[in-house]
Amino acid sequence: MGSSTPPVPVLSPPPSRLVIVGGQRLEGEVVIGGSKNAALAILAGALLASEGETTLTNLPRIGDIRTMVEVLGHFGVAARFSQGDTAAHLDATRLTSSEAPADLVARMRASFWALGPILARCGEAKIAQPGGCNIGARPIDLHLKGLQALGAEIETGFGYVRAHAPKEGLKGASVYLDFASVGATMNIMMAASLAHGTTVIENAAQEPDVEDLGNFLNAMGARISGHGTGVLTVQGVDSLHAADYAVISDRMEAGTYGLMAGITGGNVFLKGANAAHLRPVTLKMIEAGMQVEEREDGIRCTGPDGRPIPTRITALPHPGFPTDMQQAFTAYLATADGTSVVTDQVYESRFRYLTELGKMGVVSQVDSRTAVITGAARLTGADVDASDLRAGAALVVAGLAAQGQTRISHVEHLDRGYEALVEKLQKIGAQVWREDEHGRRQTSQRKAA
Ligand code: EPZ
Numbered sequence: 001m002g003s004s005t006p007p008v009p010v011l012s013p014p015p016s017r018l019v020i021v022g023g024q025r026l027e028g029e030v031v032i033g034g035s036k037n038a039a040l041a042i043l044a045g046a047l048l049a050s051e052g053e054t055t056l057t058n059l060p061r062i063g064d065i066r067t068m069v070e071v072l073g074h075f076g077v078a079a080r081f082s083q084g085d086t087a088a089h090l091d092a093t094r095l096t097s098s099e100a101p102a103d104l105v106a107r108m109r110a111s112f113w114a115l116g117p118i119l120a121r122c123g124e125a126k127i128a129q130p131g132g133c134n135i136g137a138r139p140i141d142l143h144l145k146g147l148q149a150l151g152a153e154i155e156t157g158f159g160y161v162r163a164h165a166p167k168e169g170l171k172g173a174s175v176y177l178d179f180a181s182v183g184a185t186m187n188i189m190m191a192a193s194l195a196h197g198t199t200v201i202e203n204a205a206q207e208p209d210v211e212d213l214g215n216f217l218n219a220m221g222a223r224i225s226g227h228g229t230g231v232l233t234v235q236g237v238d239s240l241h242a243a244d245y246a247v248i249s250d251r252m253e254a255g256t257y258g259l260m261a262g263i264t265g266g267n268v269f270l271k272g273a274n275a276a277h278l279r280p281v282t283l284k285m286i287e288a289g290m291q292v293e294e295r296e297d298g299i300r301c302t303g304p305d306g307r308p309i310p311t312r313i314t315a316l317p318h319p320g321f322p323t324d325m326q327q328a329f330t331a332y333l334a335t336a337d338g339t340s341v342v343t344d345q346v347y348e349s350r351f352r353y354l355t356e357l358g359k360m361g362v363v364s365q366v367d368s369r370t371a372v373i374t375g376a377a378r379l380t381g382a383d384v385d386a387s388d389l390r391a392g393a394a395l396v397v398a399g400l401a402a403q404g405q406t407r408i409s410h411v412e413h414l415d416r417g418y419e420a421l422v423e424k425l426q427k428i429g430a431q432v433w434r435e436d437e438h439g440r441r442q443t444s445q446r447k448a449a
Pocket of ligand 1: 038109110136139140180182324348417
């Protein structure tokens, strides 16, 4: 076992920019890291273990993981990292608080996934309400509806959600989700795992991250079935124990590097990518002119000989096309030989990044949930701003193909979801570096793995 390091408070990195000189064909191999969204949910799930030390491996080396471990520490979880931050060791035997303050939750919506586990373990919870962000209002009504169905008393006010379980504990129930919400499915599944009796969640989210959380909870002694399908059943148990678990690979990171290969006419092997998880995206890649080779140990993505073929994309809950990939895919389609249509049925306003792409020559028209993209033969580099993680990814994809230099500010958004981004890009031939706000080039801290 490598040396272990106690979690240190996540300090916000100094503002920096990503600089890309476009036009290089990307070739070689990228090692895909662990799934951010599965890992964040599984870290919350570790709160449910009342005995033993959980060891999680294949964690992505990104800021959000450190933030979530900091949140767990706040509840009294003894936590430490090892194996170069790709493993975490968590002992939740003694919880010392059932409250998560606003400043922590405001930093990362996934902190709200602690509500279900803390309520189930402590009988009460006081968690700050997550804010909306620039991709939509992102309400939490379905989370609360599910916990109320399990018998919790919920009150909101002053920016907090307060939840109390009946003195006899939570009780299994049938829950129908108006929308197949990932977070609501996760919160309810975790709370139900310690409820008395059986819970059935209908119209449950089917994302691989949800399935991975269910597998982790079962390794802890939970009795969950149907996770990864639309009907998820939980037989409550009295207690859960720690478990050792390896998180699945990140399909969004894999898809993003696949599209980077596509838009540069390159050829990249995504080592560790899960072909089944990414199929809603790879089938669209093939439709749009790319070649995709599925292998046991990963996926090879090869760009089209000519320009991408225009296509239609509709982002839906899994197994539909994932909303977290529509941004990077739209950037790929921006150089297509014709007009594409992208619709996002998951979020009401997730096309703001097209304003920034417009500075690079991307021609688009947005009407609420639908964007019409008129392909351009050439994109040009520009100074652009990453408003969030996936918008930033779209700017990187476009910058890799654009003529000249693209400088992307607020790269800290990208660092929340793409581990060792500069190093991994440099390894496959991209001309990219980080610079500080004064334009001074920064040396790489991390290895590409
Ligand atoms: C998870 O967010 C992911 N985040 C998101 O990834 C992802 O975009 C989203 O699922 C959809 O796949 C994490 O896992 C940490 P939702 P979540 O609940 O759970 C509405 C990224 O970039 N809704 O499935 O918050 C909501 O308004 C992030 O990695 C309600 O109406 O997403 C939205 O329109 C961004 N009421 C839709 O559902 C609720 O109570 C999708 O939300 C909850 C959600």
